[in-house]
Amino acid sequence: MAATAAMVPIFGQQISSKNDLVPDWTSQEVSTGTTIMAVEYDGGVVIGADSRTTTGAYIANRVTDKLTPIHDRIFCCRSGSAADTQAIADVVTYQLGFHSIELDEPPLVETAANLFKASCYRYREELTAGILVAGWDRRKGGQVYCVPIGGMLVRQPVSVGGSGSTYIYGFMDSNYKPGLNKEQCLELTAAALSLAMERDGSSGGVIRLASISEDGVERRVILGNQLPKFSTH
Amino acid sequence: MEKHYTNSQVKGVSTGTTILAATFDGGVVIGSDSRASIGGEYVSSKTINKVIQVHDRIFCCIAGSLADAQAVTKAAKFHLAFHSVQMETPPLVISAASVLKELCYKNKDELQAGFITAGWDRKKGAQVYVVSLGGMLVRQPITIGGSGSTYIYGYVDAKYKPDMSRDECLQFALNALSLAMGRDNVSGGVANLAVITEEGVEHVVVPGDKLPRFHDE
Numbered sequence: 001m002a003a004t005a006a007m008v009p010i011f012g013q014q015i016s017s018k019n020d021l022v023p024d025w026t027s028q029e030v031s032t033g034t035t036i037m038a039v040e041y042d043g044g045v046v047i048g049a050d051s052r053t054t055t056g057a058y059i060a061n062r063v064t065d066k067l068t069p070i071h072d073r074i075f076c077c078r079s080g081s082a083a084d085t086q087a088i089a090d091v092v093t094y095q096l097g098f099h100s101i102e103l104d105e106p107p108l109v110e111t112a113a114n115l116f117k118a119s120c121y122r123y124r125e126e127l128t129a130g131i132l133v134a135g136w137d138r139r140k141g142g143q144v145y146c147v148p149i150g151g152m153l154v155r156q157p158v159s160v161g162g163s164g165s166t167y168i169y170g171f172m173d174s175n176y177k178p179g180l181n182k183e184q185c186l187e188l189t190a191a192a193l194s195l196a197m198e199r200d201g202s203s204g205g206v207i208r209l210a211s212i213s214e215d216g217v218e219r220r221v222i223l224g225n226q227l228p229k230f231s232t233h
Numbered sequence: 234m235e236k237h238y239t240n241s242q243v244k245g246v247s248t249g250t251t252i253l254a255a256t257f258d259g260g261v262v263i264g265s266d267s268r269a270s271i272g273g274e275y276v277s278s279k280t281i282n283k284v285i286q287v288h289d290r291i292f293c294c295i296a297g298s299l300a301d302a303q304a305v306t307k308a309a310k311f312h313l314a315f316h317s318v319q320m321e322t323p324p325l326v327i328s329a330a331s332v333l334k335e336l337c338y339k340n341k342d343e344l345q346a347g348f349i350t351a352g353w354d355r356k357k358g359a360q361v362y363v364v365s366l367g368g369m370l371v372r373q374p375i376t377i378g379g380s381g382s383t384y385i386y387g388y389v390d391a392k393y394k395p396d397m398s399r400d401e402c403l404q405f406a407l408n409a410l411s412l413a414m415g416r417d418n419v420s421g422g423v424a425n426l427a428v429i430t431e432e433g434v435e436h437v438v439v440p441g442d443k444l445p446r447f448h449d450e
Binding site for chain 1: 383384385386387388389390391392408409412413415416447448
């Protein structure tokens with residue numbers, strides 16, 4: 001349900017990446033092979049992502065911000081093709097802003113999620129985008145919606161995505177329980193992302209975290225040397 | 234129709250299984266799930282045994298093509314028994330692992346099987362070795378393998394400690410297998426475990442409904 005590992009576009013690789021004369025990053029699409037995570041708590045959501053963007057084996061950006069604001073209290077976490085997700089996020093930001101002005105009210109998270117789904121589903125053959133939509137609204141509080149590749153929409157209390165997510169399903173299943181508070185969610189997200197970044201070659205850099213609640217958005221960054229450490233073996 | 238590859242045959246050569254082996258203070262736990270499937274669509278056996286005894290205190294777990302794995306372990310059992318008789322002493326765990334490695338490396342073009350070897354011997358105590366697909370041999374305190382293992386790398390990295398007690402390690406192994414079986418559709422069935430120490434071998438089988446349960450979304 002999350003984006004699968006190693007987003008390799010199948011359209012025309014005329015120059016093989018196995019050819020040492022031509023580095024693979026000249027022909028590979030820019031991908032946010034990544035790890036993203038979002039957790040609901042009572043009163044808001046916590047979202048997190050790594051910061052690596054790759055073109056093949058080259059890290060095009062090692063301090064990427066994959067947590068993109070869509071509205072005041074709604075964010076999205078992007079994984080998959082960097083171009084596709086940026087384009088979709090721009091479109092949804094415009095649509096949601098317009099809708100919010102019409103309504104004269106802050107928009108619902110579910111609305112934002114449905115807008116993502118509409119674009120991802122309609123253009124599913126052309127796009128490679130796995131997105132987590134998370135935010136806070138007055139009606140339902142903190143919510144996390146998962147829009148994986150293909151354009152499904154489902155609400156989940158906790159969700160992970162991106163190529164690195166496969167490595168942390170077990171950790172997430174065993175460590176998440178309903179009723180965590182904000183600090184616990186932040187710790188859980190930081191630990192999970194750290195574990196995934198350790199194992200997934202396409203994830204790395206720094207951990208970007210954000211917590212969204214009625215009071216607003218708080219962002220923080222955990223640098224490489226401050227990452228949670230686990231017993232190495 | 235789908236642009237990305239979800240089919241395990243295209244994604245990689247590990248096929249439906251979750252196997253692991255972990256050392257604890259005084260011994261080693263080795264275990265696996267019990268599902269054999271064809272292409273991820275049909276479960277051909279719900280109770281297959283992937284934990285194979287190659288000598289009194291040496292077990293191995295198989296991943297990859299079951300046919301290849303069974304053929305290799307049969308040959309390895311023979312070589313090891315012969316070696317043991319020649320040396321007039323129980324074989325070392327590294328010998329068992331090396332026998333597997335030789336077979337895998339020399340026949341790497343034809344075979345698609347990986348192994349985890351775990352056991353206890355007098356020289357180095359409890360050990361775990363992994364022989365990967367191409368025939369690399371590496372010793373590790375803990376190792377996981379098979380398609381289901383990808384989902385528990387994070388859990389294992391976070392939770393494993395080198396000097397656990399026997400019961401803690403057994404619980405840890407059960408938890409890990411259970412989590413993997415919960416996420417991987419080609420792993421499942423019962424959890425087959427063996428605990429190997431100087432004193433002997435204990436088999437632990439935990440049926441699916443008795444596996445540890447976690448928060449379900």
